[in-house]
Amino acid sequence: MVKVSMKVNGKPVSAEVEPRTLLVTFIRENLRLTGTHVGCDTAQCGACTVQMNGRAIKSCSIVAMQAEGADILTIEGVAKADGTLHPMQAAFKENHGLQCGFCTPGMVMNALDFAKRHPNPTEQEVRESLEGNLCRCTGYHNIVKSIVAGAKAMAGAKG
Amino acid sequence: MNAPLIGARVARKEDYRFLTGSGQYTDDVALPHQTHAAFVRSPHAHAVLKSVKTDKARKAPGVLAVYTGADLAAAKVGGLPCGWLITDVKGQPMKEPPYPPLAQGKVRHVGERVAVVIAETAALAKDAAELVEVDYEVLSAVADPKKAQSAKPLHEVAPDNTCYVWALGDKAAVDAAFAKAAHVTKLDFVNNRLIPNAIEPRAANGTYSRADDSYTLYVSSQNPHVERLLMTAFVLGLPESKVRVVAPDVGGGFGSKIYLYPEDVVVTWASRQLGRPVKWTAERSESFVSDAHGRDHATIAELALDKDGKFLAMRVRTTANLGAYLSTFASCIPTILYATLLAGQYTTPAIYCEVTAVFTNTVPVDAYRGAGRPEATYVVERLVETAAREMKIDPAEIRRRNFIRSFPHQTPVALQYDTGNYDATLDAAMKLADVKGFAKRKEESLRRGKLRGLGYCCYIEACGIAPSNVAGALGARAGLFEAGEIRVHPTGTVTVFTGSHAHGQGHETTFAQVVADRLGLGMEQVEIVHGDTAKVLFGMGTYGSRSLAVGGTAIVKALDKIIAKGKKIAAHLLEASEGDIEYNRGEFKVAGTDKKKTFGEVAFAAYVPHNYPLDKLEPGLNENAFYDPTNFTFPAGSYVCEVEVDRETGATQVVAFTAVDDFGKIINPMIVEGQVHGGLTQGIGQALTEYCVYDSTGQLLSGTFADYSIPRANDVPQYQIDTRETPCTHNPLGVKGCGEAGAIGAPAAVMNAITDALGVKDMPMPATAQTVWRTMQKAV
Numbered sequence: 001m002v003k004v005s006m007k008v009n010g011k012p013v014s015a016e017v018e019p020r021t022l023l024v025t026f027i028r029e030n031l032r033l034t035g036t037h038v039g040c041d042t043a044q045c046g047a048c049t050v051q052m053n054g055r056a057i058k059s060c061s062i063v064a065m066q067a068e069g070a071d072i073l074t075i076e077g078v079a080k081a082d083g084t085l086h087p088m089q090a091a092f093k094e095n096h097g098l099q100c101g102f103c104t105p106g107m108v109m110n111a112l113d114f115a116k117r118h119p120n121p122t123e124q125e126v127r128e129s130l131e132g133n134l135c136r137c138t139g140y141h142n143i144v145k146s147i148v149a150g151a152k153a154m155a156g157a158k159g
Numbered sequence: 160m161n162a163p164l165i166g167a168r169v170a171r172k173e174d175y176r177f178l179t180g181s182g183q184y185t186d187d188v189a190l191p192h193q194t195h196a197a198f199v200r201s202p203h204a205h206a207v208l209k210s211v212k213t214d215k216a217r218k219a220p221g222v223l224a225v226y227t228g229a230d231l232a233a234a235k236v237g238g239l240p241c242g243w244l245i246t247d248v249k250g251q252p253m254k255e256p257p258y259p260p261l262a263q264g265k266v267r268h269v270g271e272r273v274a275v276v277i278a279e280t281a282a283l284a285k286d287a288a289e290l291v292e293v294d295y296e297v298l299s300a301v302a303d304p305k306k307a308q309s310a311k312p313l314h315e316v317a318p319d320n321t322c323y324v325w326a327l328g329d330k331a332a333v334d335a336a337f338a339k340a341a342h343v344t345k346l347d348f349v350n351n352r353l354i355p356n357a358i359e360p361r362a363a364n365g366t367y368s369r370a371d372d373s374y375t376l377y378v379s380s381q382n383p384h385v386e387r388l389l390m391t392a393f394v395l396g397l398p399e400s401k402v403r404v405v406a407p408d409v410g411g412g413f414g415s416k417i418y419l420y421p422e423d424v425v426v427t428w429a430s431r432q433l434g435r436p437v438k439w440t441a442e443r444s445e446s447f448v449s450d451a452h453g454r455d456h457a458t459i460a461e462l463a464l465d466k467d468g469k470f471l472a473m474r475v476r477t478t479a480n481l482g483a484y485l486s487t488f489a490s491c492i493p494t495i496l497y498a499t500l501l502a503g504q505y506t507t508p509a510i511y512c513e514v515t516a517v518f519t520n521t522v523p524v525d526a527y528r529g530a531g532r533p534e535a536t537y538v539v540e541r542l543v544e545t546a547a548r549e550m551k552i553d554p555a556e557i558r559r560r561n562f563i564r565s566f567p568h569q570t571p572v573a574l575q576y577d578t579g580n581y582d583a584t585l586d587a588a589m590k591l592a593d594v595k596g597f598a599k600r601k602e603e604s605l606r607r608g609k610l611r612g613l614g615y616c617c618y619i620e621a622c623g624i625a626p627s628n629v630a631g632a633l634g635a636r637a638g639l640f641e642a643g644e645i646r647v648h649p650t651g652t653v654t655v656f657t658g659s660h661a662h663g664q665g666h667e668t669t670f671a672q673v674v675a676d677r678l679g680l681g682m683e684q685v686e687i688v689h690g691d692t693a694k695v696l697f698g699m700g701t702y703g704s705r706s707l708a709v710g711g712t713a714i715v716k717a718l719d720k721i722i723a724k725g726k727k728i729a730a731h732l733l734e735a736s737e738g739d740i741e742y743n744r745g746e747f748k749v750a751g752t753d754k755k756k757t758f759g760e761v762a763f764a765a766y767v768p769h770n771y772p773l774d775k776l777e778p779g780l781n782e783n784a785f786y787d788p789t790n791f792t793f794p795a796g797s798y799v800c801e802v803e804v805d806r807e808t809g810a811t812q813v814v815a816f817t818a819v820d821d822f823g824k825i826i827n828p829m830i831v832e833g834q835v836h837g838g839l840t841q842g843i844g845q846a847l848t849e850y851c852v853y854d855s856t857g858q859l860l861s862g863t864f865a866d867y868s869i870p871r872a873n874d875v876p877q878y879q880i881d882t883r884e885t886p887c888t889h890n891p892l893g894v895k896g897c898g899e900a901g902a903i904g905a906p907a908a909v910m911n912a913i914t915d916a917l918g919v920k921d922m923p924m925p926a927t928a929q930t931v932w933r934t935m936q937k938a939v
Contacts, residue, residue: 035180100663101177102410139840
């Protein structure tokens with residue numbers, strides 16, 4: 001067993017884990033933050049996407065030890081403390097960008113990173129940004145609309 | 160007073176929890192002291208189990224138990240039942256081989272469960288599963304349905320690997336019509352095998368309570384009551400009252416989570432053996448080899464036409480792959496839900512369809528989004544488009560020459576369509592797709608080195624499967640009604656319990672719209688509860704686009720009872736006669752006066768019955784209803800697809816897709832559009848990217864998302880969609896269902912467009928770049 005420590009959603013956390021423990025397992029099982037999902041075992045689906053030090057990563061693709069000392073943001077840390085949705089989350093709701101909700105946290109976490117770099121993206125840019133995120137319900141149509149709207153809302157909020 | 164909610168684009172109630180990571184999917188459920196199961200799966204497609212040695216695994220760190228098929232047999236755990244009995248052409252029942260939850264004696268597909276290891280953690284269970292030693296005597300295997308009948312038998316009861324040969328229609332009439340036809344179009348194709356791949360893998364967490372000798376199973380299921388019925392009555396021999404099945408948030412189903420699966424049975428049974436909860440969550444690799452697959456038909460189809468392009472008859476011979484065992488509804492998919500749809504939107508007077516259903520060494524095949532109807536639509540719409548091209552008639556025009564325009568319409572394949580307007584959807588789709596401008600776009604594409612093609616598909620589907628007595632006569636072993644309950648609370652808020660199950664469809668919103676609209680309440684006053692057999696009185700679950708048409712109607716019937724009782728209470732409170740009370744948007748009024756009581760006042764009186772007709776009326780305001788439909792519903796629509804094919808590489812892109820559907824009345828257009836987008840994408844996936852491939856030894860070659868390509872965002876276009884409305888005539892909401900349409904209509908539209916672009920008669924799905932390129936080389 002090894003000890004890992006990191007910051008998750010702004011709070012310091014640490015636990016003793018087996019060295020082979022994946023970051024996603026650490027987040028789901030040790031921290032019981034179950035909004036981060038596991039949809040495959042080959043790093044294809046993106047349901048486990050979180051942000052590590054501000055960049056979207058697939059948390060199934062690294063072990064928890066590799067995130068030692070890192071700053072991790074999961075879907076549970078995205079809305080405001082009072083429960084108000086982040087503009088990107090609000091855009092998904094407004095544009096019906098989710099159905100069963102299983103891929104949604106990964107989609108949002110990826111979109112937040114993308115939108116920082118693309119404040120006014122085209123639909124095509126958004127589609128390309130979703131290469132690593134699979135959705136089986138929405139056909140992507142409304143996810144694309146959501147991310148375009150969410151990115152604009154984020155840029156607008158910044159002024 | 161609230162604005163009407165029927166037809167409003169109401170944002171979804173369920174979104175907040177999903178967007179904040181607060182959803183509760185089965186794998187998110189952590190029970191105290193839970194243990195973890197890992198299944199040992201066969202690496203061989205067909206083998207005799209000479210021995211299964213579990214000693215080493217039992218001694219591995221953290222292991223609590225290892226069970227094999229022999230243990231389950233000794234405990235008298237039964238096999239999994241099939242829910243639909245098909246009677247063959249000779250009047251004999253289909254062959255029903257045993258389907259043990261853990262293999263006994265033989266394994267019949269890669270991924271079949273041989274043993275289960277239960278340990279303190281999932282990782283330790285998986286480690287120990289590697290230590291189970293299985294001695295296999297490998298047998299020859301068959302995966303191709305066309306070769307099944309001459310292959311080594313899988314089951315003793317079916318020496319020719321044939322489950323049944325079944326037929327529908329008047330063969331003599333069809334043969335006579337073909338004999339005098341001016342033109343016959345013939346196609347010989349495969350409807351490619353698909354793997355549903357809901358993004359949430361299946362999961363189950365079973366627990367046993369010694370205190371009251373009861374079980375609870377959390378499971379990723381589309382129909383918890385059906386799961387409970389099948390598991391208790393047929394497999395575990397338990398009273399239903401002792402088993403609670405909870406299907407919490409479910410991350411997509413598309414049919415694959417309708418069925419009772421072996422893993423569900425095993426964790427439930429094992430939880431009692433261990434006295435601790437037993438949890439299993441599939442890895443995606445396991446999903447590929449254990450979730451029921453879809454489609455997999457080999458078909459020879461012929462259409463007979465007169466000289467004017469009028470359809471005279473259709474003749475279809477299909478070999479359907481059922482896989483290694485009969486999954487829960489496997490037998491009715493390539494029969495009852497397939498051959499009955501072969502009339503499509505057309506007046507074709509004579510149709511004959513013969514289906515040979517075979518066992519092969521592959522994962523069981525069952526309903527996948529559309530279930531039989533996509534296969535039927537593909538037959539009809541590929542034949543129609545091909546016939547039009549061969550006879551040099553415009554493909555839209557040949558359809559119009561054959562459209563059904565008088566309703567009700569009795570087809571020669573058992574169904575009676577109640578209503579529809581096929582010209583309306585085709586007109587609208589052609590306009591929206593700008594079919595007139597196609598020639599210009601084709602030229603423009605050609606200048607960029609791309610071949611452009613246009614294809615149509617005019618589909619029909621039969622949804623809201625029922626009535627139960629008709630289904631029963633056709634072999635169904637279950638009812639096909641739905642149940643609903645309205646519980647009005649003393650302060651006037653409402654909890655609605657429905658037997659339908661949502662796994663992305665947004666029932667918590669749509670059903671609340673129906674209830675809030677009828678009662679004149681706000682959306683926030685209505686709560687929808689589903690997915691728990693301990694809360695919901697009964698349910699048949701969600702499949703076949705039936706939730707609103709059947710489940711919604713059960714709710715409406717219960718609402719009617721609530722309003723009827725409310726009128727009695729209001730009449731007493733207002734000192735009026737019951738017949739004079741009207742209910743309108745939240746108020747009980749004495750007709751023609753301003754005397755009224757609000758819904759909340761009446762609810763309060765029902766629960767605080769101080770001024771109440773206790774001698775005539777029970778207190779409380781709680782009603783339930785069961786609804787069994789009188790007919791199927793018949794959603795239909797017209798799709799127009801445009802593709803561009805790269806002449807150098809064969810890479811094919813859907814550049815425009817237009818869908819105009821008739822779903823009857825629409826409650827929430829936003830949700831309906833989402834259902835269409837998703838269905839279209841799965842249909843385009845079948846046509847362009849998705850192919851479940853087995854090699855000749857029964858090994859699954861497409862067993863990861865890297866090999867089995869479900870569409871990514873860049874594979875599909877932004878859609879152009881619209882609706883036309885002919886309300887269903889036999890349910891009070893006038894609704895037909897919208898969940899499967901896209902997956903049913905899209906494959907033929909795409910393939911009609913690609914064959915148009917290439918100028919070829921036919922080519923196989925999926926039209927990957929390589930397949931298209933090869934087709935182009937052959938055509939030159």
